[in-house]
Amino acid sequence: MALAGTTILGLLKLADVLLLLVEAAPAVIASLQETRDRLAQMADQGRDPTPAEWDELLLTLQANSDEIQAIRDAANRGE
Numbered sequence: 001m002a003l004a005g006t007t008i009l010g011l012l013k014l015a016d017v018l019l020l021l022v023e024a025a026p027a028v029i030a031s032l033q034e035t036r037d038r039l040a041q042m043a044d045q046g047r048d049p050t051p052a053e054w055d056e057l058l059l060t061l062q063a064n065s066d067e068i069q070a071i072r073d074a075a076n077r078g079e
Contacts, residue, residue, distance in 0.1 A: 017075040024071055028064050035060050 035057060042049055049057060 013075070017071070020071045020074055024067050028067055031060060031064055 038053075038057070039049075042053075
């Protein structure tokens, strides 16, 4: 009986993590797509990002990374 309880708790944890991923995925994907589009536009223009654009790009990528890490942390804590 304890094994069934452990299995159920593991499945519950997996379901919670999947819900977090589904919740966060659209925003992260949209942000990454926007960043990619901006970089493609700069490449088409044959230019490098300005210092301000670099700062914004790095902040955006860090925010996406932080969101993904928060999901990993929640998964590891069993939330």
